[in-house]
Each structure stands twice: as structure tokens, then as C-alpha cells.
Amino acid sequence: MNGTTRNLPPFDKLRANRVSPECRDAILAYLHNLSSRTVDFLHCHESIMKLLPAWTAPLRDWQLRALSAVCTHQTRDFLAMATPAAGKTRFALRVAHEFMTKQVAVRLLVVCPTNHLRMQWADAAGKIGLQLDPILTNEQAAEAPDYHGAVVTYQQVCLAPAIFQRACKSKKTLLIFDELHHAGDGKNWGKALRSAFDPSVFRLILSGTPFRSDNNPIPFIRYEQGESRADFAYGYTDAIRDNVCRPIVFPSYEGELTWLSEGREHQATFEDGLTFNRQRERLKTALLQETWLGPVITDAHAQLTRLRKQEQPDAGGLIVCMDQDHARWVADLVGRIVGTKAAVAVSDDPAASRTIEEFAGHKTQQWLVAVNMVSEGVDIPRLRVGVYGTNVVTEMYFRQVVGRFVRMQEGLPKPQRAWLYLPKDPVLVHYAKQIKAERDHVLEDIMPAGQRDLFGRVTVSTNEYVPLMAVARMDSLIGEDEVRVEGDSAAVTESSISLHEQKQGLRDLHRLLVAGVARNSGIDHRRLNAELIARTGSRVDQATIEQLRKRIQLLERWKERGYDGKR
Numbered sequence: 001m002n003g004t005t006r007n008l009p010p011f012d013k014l015r016a017n018r019v020s021p022e023c024r025d026a027i028l029a030y031l032h033n034l035s036s037r038t039v040d041f042l043h044c045h046e047s048i049m050k051l052l053p054a055w056t057a058p059l060r061d062w063q064l065r066a067l068s069a070v071c072t073h074q075t076r077d078f079l080a081m082a083t084p085a086a087g088k089t090r091f092a093l094r095v096a097h098e099f100m101t102k103q104v105a106v107r108l109l110v111v112c113p114t115n116h117l118r119m120q121w122a123d124a125a126g127k128i129g130l131q132l133d134p135i136l137t138n139e140q141a142a143e144a145p146d147y148h149g150a151v152v153t154y155q156q157v158c159l160a161p162a163i164f165q166r167a168c169k170s171k172k173t174l175l176i177f178d179e180l181h182h183a184g185d186g187k188n189w190g191k192a193l194r195s196a197f198d199p200s201v202f203r204l205i206l207s208g209t210p211f212r213s214d215n216n217p218i219p220f221i222r223y224e225q226g227e228s229r230a231d232f233a234y235g236y237t238d239a240i241r242d243n244v245c246r247p248i249v250f251p252s253y254e255g256e257l258t259w260l261s262e263g264r265e266h267q268a269t270f271e272d273g274l275t276f277n278r279q280r281e282r283l284k285t286a287l288l289q290e291t292w293l294g295p296v297i298t299d300a301h302a303q304l305t306r307l308r309k310q311e312q313p314d315a316g317g318l319i320v321c322m323d324q325d326h327a328r329w330v331a332d333l334v335g336r337i338v339g340t341k342a343a344v345a346v347s348d349d350p351a352a353s354r355t356i357e358e359f360a361g362h363k364t365q366q367w368l369v370a371v372n373m374v375s376e377g378v379d380i381p382r383l384r385v386g387v388y389g390t391n392v393v394t395e396m397y398f399r400q401v402v403g404r405f406v407r408m409q410e411g412l413p414k415p416q417r418a419w420l421y422l423p424k425d426p427v428l429v430h431y432a433k434q435i436k437a438e439r440d441h442v443l444e445d446i447m448p449a450g451q452r453d454l455f456g457r458v459t460v461s462t463n464e465y466v467p468l469m470a471v472a473r474m475d476s477l478i479g480e481d482e483v484r485v486e487g488d489s490a491a492v493t494e495s496s497i498s499l500h501e502q503k504q505g506l507r508d509l510h511r512l513l514v515a516g517v518a519r520n521s522g523i524d525h526r527r528l529n530a531e532l533i534a535r536t537g538s539r540v541d542q543a544t545i546e547q548l549r550k551r552i553q554l555l556e557r558w559k560e561r562g563y564d565g566k567r
Contacts, residue, residue, distance in 0.1 A: 084403020105174035108149035161196035276516030314363035513555035
């Protein structure tokens, strides 16, 4: 290189040298391309490292163990099951931080059930330096370059899986699925999710409860005999012992109930044996009558008042309702009983998310009335008292509601018990006793879109169902004997329920389910029992606890999906 070219820029030096025009053009094109790609890579790497600070948030022991399990996992799918309020979000974000700082992934995508949860995920991630776009649309296709990723809904992905597939192929993407059982909400959602996210580098799946899928297995889940199998599990029992979750007590209420159905007047208490349909009508009658729900709310408010005076000045209460009209009626009832206005959040109200956020931070407001807004993932730690005022009686929904009350808070006296007031409906009592006894459980069904309403709307025809009268009376405290205080720790005693009592409760539920399946499917009781014997190996009167539970699982599936008649 001569002196006249020594001080020229590199590309000008190349132009000045004596090479053929074709060779020079090819070399220049290559260098331009290489330079551009290098700059882009360095800019991307520098941006990620600069915008992602070191992790400083403390982790619980189970979160550390789960993180270690993820880091040594051999496949791209990892299912972590942790009881509601245990801290799944922080654990998942710690995994994301690990993947991003080590450049195993350069992008994070969180998929969750609702728009409200999109905002919640983005806020939580932002606090530790992960910037996620919570309003990404399918028209945008990709988030702005100053984000680390985005939060989207299952429905959004399943409307346009190809868009998300292209994004995963273009950038190494880590997936976080929040409550993946929602992939069962749509007929083809599982297929769409698999197509969209097969190219991702890793898929972390979060669930608060086990679930089951017999007909349409959910993608990325490992099943054994139709039941989901977790790669890491942290249960409610563990959470109470670790002072991560509060123990919960279930005051249950009896009542004298009267209603019209099919042209006849019916009278019953919750103790009376009824057909499955009459049982559903009885429950709804209680929830629609001020003479029943009013005394329950009065007692719940008295408990909340005691807590606010003696333990937690900002303690809050939640009433879960059937539908919008019911929620507004209940809110009016609360106002008349309590003397202050209750906040109302219903799923189709654009301001519902804001209402929940304001209630969570408004220490003086005592009651929130909600429909389908707080069953999953919504974080309001100050909730201590609840009323189960909905006619949704699936186990998954019940446990999700319970999860809203069990998050422990720092600086409060232990054991920080919570209360959920219930009708003494045999199905709800069965679930409450399961939680009290801390039994392992496997859910039979997946919650479909827009929580199932077992009754439908109230009609005005006297040939259909019409509630007439209900009077409540306190019956029992399920779980009251569960907790004893020793210094600053809470201990949980072993279940004091005898085997006979446990079996009797299961048989009562079994009887109701058989009646419901028989009525809905047109199959007589003898044929159903013959099939149950064949599948479980025992008659109901000779069945073990496990055989009774298996019978109930089968019956719940048949009730919701129809009798399959297969072995």
C-alpha cells in the first residue's frame, strides 16, 4: 500500500488498490454486509446487557430449588406447579433473567389468560429491569426494539399463530405460559400454540393446580394416565409450613330454602338429599335471597372489622358473584349492611382492571365485589375475608378463589388466617374439606372460557326456576381446628376427620353426580354403576377412598363432556 493510500478509510483504500472492478465490488459488498451485521449484533448485545440489571430481589427456598431444576432440565418444556400466592411470577422472571443474561434467549414472551394479567406481568417484570410490551397487537407483529419482549393472551396467539412463529424463528425466544390449561378454552388452541411456539428455545409452564386432559392433550405437557405431571411441585401444605401462605377457615351456612321449579314449589335445607338439578337450584336460591346472603355478609363484615381493629388495619374483603346483575345487587346489599360503598369489577367493564388496582392500593376501602376478575393471578395481598357468592362449583375455580386470600404479608402477626364464607352446598363443602385436610388432588377438568354457570339465567316463567325464600344460619367452621399458634409460627395438625366421615362426604358427592349424569345423558343408574365398577374395580359401598375419588373424577368428566361409554 503506497503513501497516498495509507491514511484513507478502509473502503477507500480498497477502491484505490489495483484490483479488477468485479472483484472489488464483491469484496465491498461482503464488507458492507459483515459490518452491518456486526454492528447490529453488538448493538443488540450491548442493549440487552445495559438494560438488564443484576438480579437483587430475594428468592424463597422453593424458588431457588425450582430455578436449579430448570437450569439442569434436559428438555425444552418445564412445568412448575406452585400453589396460588406462593410466588410463581417472581420465580418465572428469575428464570427469564438467567436465560437473558446468559444469552440463551434474547427475547421473552409471556402468554397469559387475560388483558388484566398482561399489565400485571409487565409491571412485575419492569420492577426487575425486564421491559415487556403489554399492548402488543397482532397487526404490529413484533414489539419495539427497546423492549425485551411482550405479554400476550392465549386467544391473541391462537388468532394468528404464524405471526408468533416467525417472531420465534427470528429471535431466540423464551416462552412463559401462565396457567396453560387455558389452552383448552378453544377447540383448536392447542394446535395453534404448538405451531406458534415450536421454534422457541425454552418453554416454562406455570400452574397453580394440576389439571387433566383426556380428549385434547394440551401442548408441551407431559401426561401420565391423562394427568399432568410437573417437573417441580410446591403444594399448599409446603407453603403453610414455610409461612409462605396463610391457612384458611371456611365458615359454612345452612338455611331453609324455597323455590319454584317446573311448576312445583320445593323446600329444602343443604342437609337434604336432592337430585342434581334440584341441588343446583337450591344453591342459587340461597345466593339470590337477601334473607340468606345478608346474614352471611353481616358475619363476614364483622370478621373483617375485627381484623382491621386487631391485626391488619387495611384488611380487605371480596365477594365473588354469579354475573353482572348479581354483582350490582350484592354491592347494593353490602352498602346497606356496611354503610360504605363497595367497589365493583365485572369482566366486560373496560374500567374493571383499574377498579381492582385502585382497591388493591386503597387501604380504607373494605369490600370488592367481582365477577370472573379475581379467580386467577390477580394480586391483592390485603384480602383476608371472602364470601363465595357464585354458582360456579368446579374445583379449579374454587381453588383459584381460595388462592386470592392466602398470600402472606410481612409485618403482620402470624398465622394471618383468612376466612372464606360458604353455602353448605355438598360440593363446596367437599372441596373445603379437601383443602382443610391438605389432600393431594388431581383436577378432572379444564375450565372452559367464560366460567361455567351451572344454572343459567333466572327466568320469569313459573314453569321454570324461580327463587322464593331463603334463611341462613351458621352451621360449622371447616378448618377452624386446623391452626394453632406457637410463638411466631403456624402449625397445621393432621386431619381429624375419620375415614368413615371422609367416605361419607365422597359418597354424598358421588350420589349427586350419578343423578346429574343420568339425567343429562339419559343413561340409567344401573348402567352407570356397572361402568364405574368396571373402571374402578369396586362397588361404591366397598370402595376405598382412592376408588371413590376415581369414580368422582369419571362422573365429573361425564357431567361436563357427556358419557363416553368407553373403557
